[in-house]
Amino acid sequence: MEKITPRTLSGFMELLPPDQILFQNMVKSLETTYALYGFTPLDTPLIEASEVLLAKGGGETEKQIYRFTKGDSDLSLRFDLTVPLARYVAQHGNELTFPFRRYQIGKVYRGERAQRGRFREFYQADIDIVGDGTLDLVNEAEIPSVIYRAFTALGLRRFRIRINNRKVLNGFFAMLGLSDRAGEILRTVDKLEKIGPDAVKKLLTESGVPDSAADEVLAFISVGGNSDEVLASLEKYRGKNPDFDTGADELSSVVRLMKDFGVPEEFFTVDLTIARGLDYYTGTVYETVMLDHPEIGSICSGGRYDNLAEYYTDRKLPGVGIAIGLTRLFFVLNDCKMLNPTYPAAPADLLLIPMTEELSSAVSLANSLREAGIRTMLYGEKKKFKAKMSYADRIGVPFVLFLGEDEIANGTVSVKDMKTGEQSVLPRGEAVDFLRSRLSGAEIPPVILEL
Amino acid sequence: MEKITPRTLSGFMELLPPDQILFQNMVKSLETTYALYGFTPLDTPLIEASEVLLAKGGGETEKQIYRFTKGDSDLSLRFDLTVPLARYVAQHGNELTFPFRRYQIGKVYRGERAQRGRFREFYQADIDIVGDGTLDLVNEAEIPSVIYRAFTALGLRRFRIRINNRKVLNGFFAMLGLSDRAGEILRTVDKLEKIGPDAVKKLLTESGVPDSAADEVLAFISVGGNSDEVLASLEKYRGKNPDFDTGADELSSVVRLMKDFGVPEEFFTVDLTIARGLDYYTGTVYETVMLDHPEIGSICSGGRYDNLAEYYTDRKLPGVGIAIGLTRLFFVLNDCKMLNPTYPAAPADLLLIPMTEELSSAVSLANSLREAGIRTMLYGEKKKFKAKMSYADRIGVPFVLFLGEDEIANGTVSVKDMKTGEQSVLPRGEAVDFLRSRLSGAEIPPVILEL
Numbered sequence: 001m002e003k004i005t006p007r008t009l010s011g012f013m014e015l016l017p018p019d020q021i022l023f024q025n026m027v028k029s030l031e032t033t034y035a036l037y038g039f040t041p042l043d044t045p046l047i048e049a050s051e052v053l054l055a056k057g058g059g060e061t062e063k064q065i066y067r068f069t070k071g072d073s074d075l076s077l078r079f080d081l082t083v084p085l086a087r088y089v090a091q092h093g094n095e096l097t098f099p100f101r102r103y104q105i106g107k108v109y110r111g112e113r114a115q116r117g118r119f120r121e122f123y124q125a126d127i128d129i130v131g132d133g134t135l136d137l138v139n140e141a142e143i144p145s146v147i148y149r150a151f152t153a154l155g156l157r158r159f160r161i162r163i164n165n166r167k168v169l170n171g172f173f174a175m176l177g178l179s180d181r182a183g184e185i186l187r188t189v190d191k192l193e194k195i196g197p198d199a200v201k202k203l204l205t206e207s208g209v210p211d212s213a214a215d216e217v218l219a220f221i222s223v224g225g226n227s228d229e230v231l232a233s234l235e236k237y238r239g240k241n242p243d244f245d246t247g248a249d250e251l252s253s254v255v256r257l258m259k260d261f262g263v264p265e266e267f268f269t270v271d272l273t274i275a276r277g278l279d280y281y282t283g284t285v286y287e288t289v290m291l292d293h294p295e296i297g298s299i300c301s302g303g304r305y306d307n308l309a310e311y312y313t314d315r316k317l318p319g320v321g322i323a324i325g326l327t328r329l330f331f332v333l334n335d336c337k338m339l340n341p342t343y344p345a346a347p348a349d350l351l352l353i354p355m356t357e358e359l360s361s362a363v364s365l366a367n368s369l370r371e372a373g374i375r376t377m378l379y380g381e382k383k384k385f386k387a388k389m390s391y392a393d394r395i396g397v398p399f400v401l402f403l404g405e406d407e408i409a410n411g412t413v414s415v416k417d418m419k420t421g422e423q424s425v426l427p428r429g430e431a432v433d434f435l436r437s438r439l440s441g442a443e444i445p446p447v448i449l450e451l
Numbered sequence: 452m453e454k455i456t457p458r459t460l461s462g463f464m465e466l467l468p469p470d471q472i473l474f475q476n477m478v479k480s481l482e483t484t485y486a487l488y489g490f491t492p493l494d495t496p497l498i499e500a501s502e503v504l505l506a507k508g509g510g511e512t513e514k515q516i517y518r519f520t521k522g523d524s525d526l527s528l529r530f531d532l533t534v535p536l537a538r539y540v541a542q543h544g545n546e547l548t549f550p551f552r553r554y555q556i557g558k559v560y561r562g563e564r565a566q567r568g569r570f571r572e573f574y575q576a577d578i579d580i581v582g583d584g585t586l587d588l589v590n591e592a593e594i595p596s597v598i599y600r601a602f603t604a605l606g607l608r609r610f611r612i613r614i615n616n617r618k619v620l621n622g623f624f625a626m627l628g629l630s631d632r633a634g635e636i637l638r639t640v641d642k643l644e645k646i647g648p649d650a651v652k653k654l655l656t657e658s659g660v661p662d663s664a665a666d667e668v669l670a671f672i673s674v675g676g677n678s679d680e681v682l683a684s685l686e687k688y689r690g691k692n693p694d695f696d697t698g699a700d701e702l703s704s705v706v707r708l709m710k711d712f713g714v715p716e717e718f719f720t721v722d723l724t725i726a727r728g729l730d731y732y733t734g735t736v737y738e739t740v741m742l743d744h745p746e747i748g749s750i751c752s753g754g755r756y757d758n759l760a761e762y763y764t765d766r767k768l769p770g771v772g773i774a775i776g777l778t779r780l781f782f783v784l785n786d787c788k789m790l791n792p793t794y795p796a797a798p799a800d801l802l803l804i805p806m807t808e809e810l811s812s813a814v815s816l817a818n819s820l821r822e823a824g825i826r827t828m829l830y831g832e833k834k835k836f837k838a839k840m841s842y843a844d845r846i847g848v849p850f851v852l853f854l855g856e857d858e859i860a861n862g863t864v865s866v867k868d869m870k871t872g873e874q875s876v877l878p879r880g881e882a883v884d885f886l887r888s889r890l891s892g893a894e895i896p897p898v899i900l901e902l
Contacts, residue, residue: 004506006542006763009524012496014539016546017553024492036821038799038828041475045463045572046497046558047517055455066498066526068519070562073460075517088465091457095467097845099832101798102468107497111521121496131832138810138831149821260814312457347552348489359589363711370487370600377489380589381550381582394548 011120013327018345023330026154026447027105030125033150034103039127042102044084050074052087055311064110077109081126089130090312098132119327128321130308135318137250140284140304141257143320147288147300148263155446158291162271165251166281171244172220172237176213186275189221193273221272227255230270254284282306286322296332300324333448340449346396348377349439353388355404362403365413372432392418399435462571464778469796474781477605477898478556481576484601485554490578493553495535501525503538506762515561528560532577540581541763549583570778579772581759586769588701591735591755592708594771598739598751599714606897609742613722616702617732622695623671623688627664637726640672672723678706681721705735733757737773747783751775784899791900797847799828800890804839806855813854816864823883843869850886
């Protein structure tokens with residue numbers, strides 16, 4: 001028979017078992033953190049009607065969307081988890097309780113140009129808090145504090161959350177008489193880190209911004225220092241524009257509350273260059289950078305929006321949310337050798353190797369180990385001893401149990417600690433307690449190991 | 452602005468938060484059971500090249516596949532988790548350790564005719580054990596024992612795993628001189644439960660099977676009784692066909708080993724009518740029925756196959772596996788009112804309600820509760836007391852904490868047990884211990900409640 005070459009598509013990540021276990025434990029760690037803050041899990045279809053998914057229309061992503069017909073339905077794969085959330089709260093709004101806190105960790109699809117480290121199928125891990133009509137500012141401080149804890153729980157140490165407020169930026173542009181061009185200027189300013197101040201100024205003046213105003217914009221967004229220093233730099237602009245004043249108040253409240261929420265000062269900063277390209281952010285905005293890998297860009301971004309679901313409903317649903325690009329983060333961590341090489345990635349706590357033809361004794365021992373919650377793999381193949389031990393080595397189990405004729409006759413079991421090589425013979429009735437104490441002693445290390 | 456009506460596609464399940472938590476805990480329960488037996492988690496792309504995914508070609512499912520082009524790529528959404536497994540082991544075979552045990556719980560896509568209880572996007576929860584060249588029979592007994600434990604852990608009580616062996620069936624047909632038509636006859640016999648013996652006989656004779664042979668087929672597959680009685684009924688056919696004899700030996704070994712694996716006799720039976728439509732099963736085959744809901748058909752099916760990846764590689768990879776149709780099972784359980792109505796589906800263990808404008812004290816209390824692993828939702832909205840309590844009621848948290856001026860001044864916190872209505876004032880430092888003891892006392896009940 002002619003064979004088809006087995007392969008995955010370019011831009012689609014697929015992991016071998018040890019990495020898969022690390023990835024799965026990253027996901028579980030995020031779920032645990034999100035749940036600690038009262039976020040409820042959500043799962044929406046990967047396919048939606050194109051009319052619904054693309055209600056907002058256009059934009060850069062439209063070309064990237066996986067869109068197709070099935071029968072007479074025009075369908076699209078979701079390209080983020082925000083649009084499905086908007087659709088969900090609009091559709092089920094009367095059955096939900098607001099503020100509605102949900103997390104969703106799932107795959108999304110974008111047919112980006114294939115290049116190293118860019119994925120067409122990738123996991124996003126989102127949290128959002130959606131209010132009905134109003135939503136208090138405290139949520140804009142809690143969201144980054146969840147992210148601080150989420151990354152810390154994973155073992156990440158050298159990262160910083162950058163925050164800004166769109167009202168500050170918008171108000172500032174209003175002072176310069178550039179209100180009607182704020183969106184366009186914000187998109188240009190967003191490129192500051194990529195292309196530098198000179199190129200940004202050139203773009204601004206070329207687009208008709210007066211030279212002096214362009215200088216003021218650049219001076220304003222170039223303020224450095226810690227959060228309090230940046231906040232202090234805003235004081236001189238006060239009293240000229242109500243939006244600006246509101247934004248400055250919000251920003252300083254968010255900074256104060258983030259400290260209350262336990263985010264250490266070295267883990268966040270106010271950065272007036274953060275604007276986020278998307279149009280719908282209206283208050284606090286976030287980006288998160290790995291301090292030793294600025295080239296990667298933001299690994300976690302989001303912000304406050306005033307009207308999540310305006311394409312679906314008249315109900316005003318303001319919210320705040322943030323998304324981690326999980327597949328890319330995993331790729332980067334792997335690439336930077338930051339995944340913990342000693343993370344326990346074996347599929348079982350032990351391998352039980354029967355040394356007899358008859359398997360009943362081994363099966364019954366496996367039963368009692370599993371009953372005790374010990375992950376037990378039974379080796380049922382009739383292979384040579386060497387092949388059996390090589391299997392144990394390769395899958396990396398911490399313990400091997402042997403059950404031969406002697407052990408069965410004596411009611412014992414031989415246990416080998418694969419790390420120390422130490423081998424001991426135990427009464428069968430003591431095997432569970434012995435293994436339990438050894439296994440519970442081993443603390444689960446963090447997925448990420450940052451030196 | 453004109454609004455787009457928010458909706459999901461027909462055949463795509465989407466759950467409200469309390470049901471979503473039940474569904475997620477079903478998934479977690481399955482993951483825990485699968486891991487107890489040494490299965491490692493796997494995650495493969497939802498999209499594959501059509502050439503790869505449809506290597507086997509044709510079949511009933513081809514019409515149902517979501518197939519489309521993107522750029523010049525011919526793509527398809529996976530319609531099961533078995534073909535991706537075959538592709539995975541063929542592609543990564545040299546990096547895997549055999550026998551390779553994997554579980555995968557993920558969505559698959561089939562554009563079936565829309566009808567109640569049929570889904571176009573649905574979760575499958577699969578386990579497979581794949582050997583390299585050979586795979587011992589013990590695995591064919593362990594697989595259904597995993598399923599027994601998986602369903603039992605979920606709370607299901609009234610189910611039965613039906614097993615059969617394809618060699619028994621094939622050998623029997625050889626005795627009748629119908630070998631070259633075994634596949635076709637098996638597919639007809641597979642309809643026995645749906646259409647009854649008379650219609651099956653009619654189909655058989657119409658297709659050219661001699662009348663007496665058709666009677667023998669029907670007599671053979673109609674044997675009832677417990678496993679041992681059915682096995683005994685096979686004895687009279689022994690010595691006529693080597694396949695049959697091998698199959699009968701295997702079937703009786705699998706029955707014996709399933710008992711060793713702790714599957715009580717009332718939970719499984721040998722049923723000679725089970726054939727499974729798919730062509731590639733070669734040994735033991737399984738179906739699982741809910742005893743009180745036979746109309747639903749099999750909720751978990753699979754079997755032994757000799758050549759998993761023959762379309763991709765010359766390497767012989769025999770295996771045994773089984774799949775639970777999770778979305779349909781959840782739908783059925785919900786429909787039959789078998790989901791536990793008292794399952795704790797609140798998004799948090801407690802709601803912390805600040806009674807002051809200033810939130811610092813509340814935020815710091817929330818920090819220490821979360822530090823202690825207590826899922827804490829902070830209510831940050833400036834609403835009337837009644838609205839705050841109504842929120843607590845609606846999300847169903849077991850505890851509410853109040854922090855007002857008095858509590859802050861006295862270093863206390865008020866705790867309300869929402870179940871008993873009991874309210875008490877505690878020193879702030881004791882809140883964690885108090886809540887921990889109350890929460891850990893509450894045992895998590897099973898997801899399914901079968902009366």
